[in-house]
Amino acid sequence: MSETRRPPERPWGLPVLLWLLLLAPMAWAAPAREAPAEATVEMKPIHVSEHVWYVQGKPVVATGNQGFVSNAGIVITGEGVVVFDALGTPALARRLVRIIRGLTDQPIRKVVVSHYHADHIYGLQVFKDLGAEIIAAAGAEAYLDSEAARNRLEERRVSLFPWVDEHTRLVAPDRYVEDRMEIRMGEVTLQLQNLGDAHSDADLMMFVLPDRVLFSGDIIFEGRIPFVGSANTRHWLETLEQLDTEGVRALIPGHGPAAREPRKAIRLTRDYLAFLRREMGHAVEEMIPFDEAYDAVDWSRWKDLPTFDEANRRNAYQVYLSMEAEGFE
Numbered sequence: 001m002s003e004t005r006r007p008p009e010r011p012w013g014l015p016v017l018l019w020l021l022l023l024a025p026m027a028w029a030a031p032a033r034e035a036p037a038e039a040t041v042e043m044k045p046i047h048v049s050e051h052v053w054y055v056q057g058k059p060v061v062a063t064g065n066q067g068f069v070s071n072a073g074i075v076i077t078g079e080g081v082v083v084f085d086a087l088g089t090p091a092l093a094r095r096l097v098r099i100i101r102g103l104t105d106q107p108i109r110k111v112v113v114s115h116y117h118a119d120h121i122y123g124l125q126v127f128k129d130l131g132a133e134i135i136a137a138a139g140a141e142a143y144l145d146s147e148a149a150r151n152r153l154e155e156r157r158v159s160l161f162p163w164v165d166e167h168t169r170l171v172a173p174d175r176y177v178e179d180r181m182e183i184r185m186g187e188v189t190l191q192l193q194n195l196g197d198a199h200s201d202a203d204l205m206m207f208v209l210p211d212r213v214l215f216s217g218d219i220i221f222e223g224r225i226p227f228v229g230s231a232n233t234r235h236w237l238e239t240l241e242q243l244d245t246e247g248v249r250a251l252i253p254g255h256g257p258a259a260r261e262p263r264k265a266i267r268l269t270r271d272y273l274a275f276l277r278r279e280m281g282h283a284v285e286e287m288i289p290f291d292e293a294y295d296a297v298d299w300s301r302w303k304d305l306p307t308f309d310e311a312n313r314r315n316a317y318q319v320y321l322s323m324e325a326e327g328f329e
Contacts, residue, residue, distance in 0.1 A: 037162035039091040041066045045099050046258065049211035051075050051188050053103065054252050055096060057087075059224040059306035062119050063159045068092050070119045070255055073215050074100055075208055078186030080109035083132070084206055084215045085254070086123035088156075089163040093123025097130070108132050109185070112192065113173065114217025114254060115200035116143040117229075118152050122164055124171035135181075136173035137194040139202025144172055177204060195219060198236035200229075212249040214262065219243075220269050222256025224306040228315040233273050233322060240270040272302065280320040284327060290320050 045053040053074040058065040066089065073084030074096075081100055086093050100108060111127045113136040114120060124134060143149050149170060156164040183190040191207040199218045206215040218227070219239060245251065245262035252258045259265030283293030294316055302308055 036094075036165075036167070037091055039066050039068065039089065039095045039163060041068045041092075043068065043092070043095050043099065045074065045103060048250050048252065048258055049208075049213050051077060052208055052211050052213045052250075052252075054084075054258065055087075055099065056257060057119075057255060059255065061307060061310045062088070062227075063156070066092070066163055067119065067122075067156075067160050070218075071252060072096055072123075073206075073252055074103065075185075075188060075190070076104050076106060077188040078106075080107050080185060082183075082185060082188075082190060083108060083111045083127060084252075085114050085120045085217070086111055086127055088119035089122050089160060090126050090168055091163040093126035096123065097126060110135060110183070112136075112190070112204065112206050112215075113140070114205070114215065115203045116140045116149070117200055117218065118156055120218075120254070121171070122153075122156065122168055125169055128171050133175060134171060134173045135175045135177065135192070135204075137202035137204040138176040138178045139194070139197060140173060140176070140200075142201040144170060195239050196235060197232045198239045199226075199231050203239075207248075212247055214245070214248045214251045216251060216253050218254035220251065220253040220265055222253045222259060222265050222268065224255055225302060225308050225311045225315070226255075226269050226272055227307075227311055228273075228276070228318050230318065233277055233319055234326065237270065237273045237277065240266055240273070275301075276316055276319045277323065280316060281323045284320065284323045290317055293320070 043055050045055060047053050055072050057069040057071055060069055062069055068087065070085065070088060072087050075082040081104060087096060108127060108130055110133045111124060113134065116136065128134060153168065153170060157166065157168065177192050177194045179194055181192040189209040191209065193205045195203040195205060203217055203219050205217060219236060243266060248262045250258050250260055251262040251265050253265060279297050280293065294313060299312065302312065
């Protein structure tokens, strides 16, 4: 009876051993993260008063100028730095930190957030990682808990890539301002006021004493068409009409240059909102379709302002819809 011979087991050869030696470090090594993209747009500090500086974004659409479209404030005190708004990308916030370091070696203690819209908040993670306390108006949690916030971040990871990417995250406040709050930082007092749902779900202003400088956030736009979005334009307009600027030496809006005559700075945003509500309200009352109503309006006062082409029709439509909703109240 013939014996069936089994083939001998094949020993691991030298090529196989070499491959294992080469692959082992790759299997254990953590993937290296590329260095984050840095902002290359121009950003310079503008000196307003003894303790106050700000940087001014460009009056373009939100994804233009590498996202540098809004303002951020810097208040330097004997006990540290307070930042007002964090800009629209982590890269811009890192650029802002370098600017602050060029002005002072004081630590950045706090960031006051005017409101939770993308162009003001995606830089927060930079300041949070530096140990700063984040302060915002009560009501901002409505945005943070919303699908809109998550969708906006995903959109900006595409439209503002690589400055907003998968590592960009939403940062919640450490402290909420319910109504008013006063913060003492060395020789400087900061007065914070929650304005409620005007331009956003919750808007916050900051008044700097003794400089008498007011940071308004986006309840005031200077030199460009305001962004309405889903704003409560009725309350927004009421807020502007009631805003007391007596004794304010300089007003720094959320967008546009600082104003030495605050009442004039308020006028553009106030008049624009009043115009939209009047024209769209009339159309709703007369049951005129939006397209027809929009084409019939004389926009000549506003059409030469930056972002008119990009924002005005959308603003008008949002106000038209909100005026319809108000009619059912």
